[in-house]
Amino acid sequence: EVQLVESGGGLVQPGRSLKLSCAASGFTFSNYYMAWVRQAPKKGLEWVATISTSGSRTYYPDSVKGRFTISRDNAKSSLYLQMNSLKSEDTATYYCARRAGGLYWGQGVMVTVSS
Amino acid sequence: ETVLTQSPTTTAASPGEKVTITCRASSSVSYMHWYQQKSGASPKLWIYDTSKLASGVPNRFSGSGSGTSYSLIISSIESEDAATYYCQQKSSDPPLTFGSGTKLEIK
Numbered sequence: 001e002v003q004l005v006e007s008g009g010g011l012v013q014p015g016r017s018l019k020l021s022c023a024a025s026g027f028t029f030s031n032y033y034m035a036w037v038r039q040a041p042k043k044g045l046e047w048v049a050t051i052s053t054s055g056s057r058t059y060y061p062d063s064v065k066g067r068f069t070i071s072r073d074n075a076k077s078s079l080y081l082q083m084n085s086l087k088s089e090d091t092a093t094y095y096c097a098r099r100a101g102g103l104y105w106g107q108g109v110m111v112t113v114s115s
Numbered sequence: 116e117t118v119l120t121q122s123p124t125t126t127a128a129s130p131g132e133k134v135t136i137t138c139r140a141s142s143s144v145s146y147m148h149w150y151q152q153k154s155g156a157s158p159k160l161w162i163y164d165t166s167k168l169a170s171g172v173p174n175r176f177s178g179s180g181s182g183t184s185y186s187l188i189i190s191s192i193e194s195e196d197a198a199t200y201y202c203q204q205k206s207s208d209p210p211l212t213f214g215s216g217t218k219l220e221i222k
Contacts, residue, residue: 035211037211044201044213044214044215044216045150045158045201045203045213045216046213047209047210047211047212047213050208050209050211059209059210061210095157095158099208101148101163101164101167102148102150102160102163102164102169102203103148103150103158103160103203103211104160105157105158105159105160106157107157108157
């Protein structure tokens with residue numbers, strides 16, 4: 001069974017950093033592009049980052065470029081999102097997703113940026 | 116970046132009725148995916164590559180379209196279909212782009 005389990009969320013002050021993790025199981029992790037997608041409270045879905053199978057290529061929207069870094073460890077079947085210089089508008093549930101003929105989603109982890 | 120516009124934003128239907136949700140793209144896309152999200156849960160892949168049902172999706176759901184216009188159709192609504200549905204284009208990825216969502220309520 002495919003499983004994606006996010007962790008690392010919580011309450012953080014504006015300007016601080018946080019690192020999210022996603023543990024994957026039930027499939028060959030290294031064969032898939034992976035992504036992070038977020039959803040602010042009562043809002044729609046917003047793409048945050050994508051990483052290639054080897055990790056050599058990464059992609060971001062302008063809203064997080066230069067502040068967020070996506071990475072992966074294929075040996076550990078794990079995906080990460082390093083978030084720096086956090087802003088209140090980064091408050092959202094963050095989902096790890098496997099990209100293959102559509103996205104397969106984890107259960108999500110909440111990040112609240114507030115003083 | 117391809118912008119996706121969903122309509123309607125919200126809709127309400129009675130059990131047994133037919134519902135159509137539309138997703139229009141600002142430029143031509145090759146395929147469209149659809150997700151179902153119930154309150155408090157993560158999105159689930161529902162329809163992929165425009166018309167293929169994901170595992171476990173009832174066959175009262177269908178998808179169609181091409182170019183800049185795509186649809187998710189529910190032939191006969193059931194109470195369990197209450198959810199928000201999002202479209203997502205496949206052509207230019209990245210960036211991943213989603214529609215703004217259609218909330219389906221059951222009368």
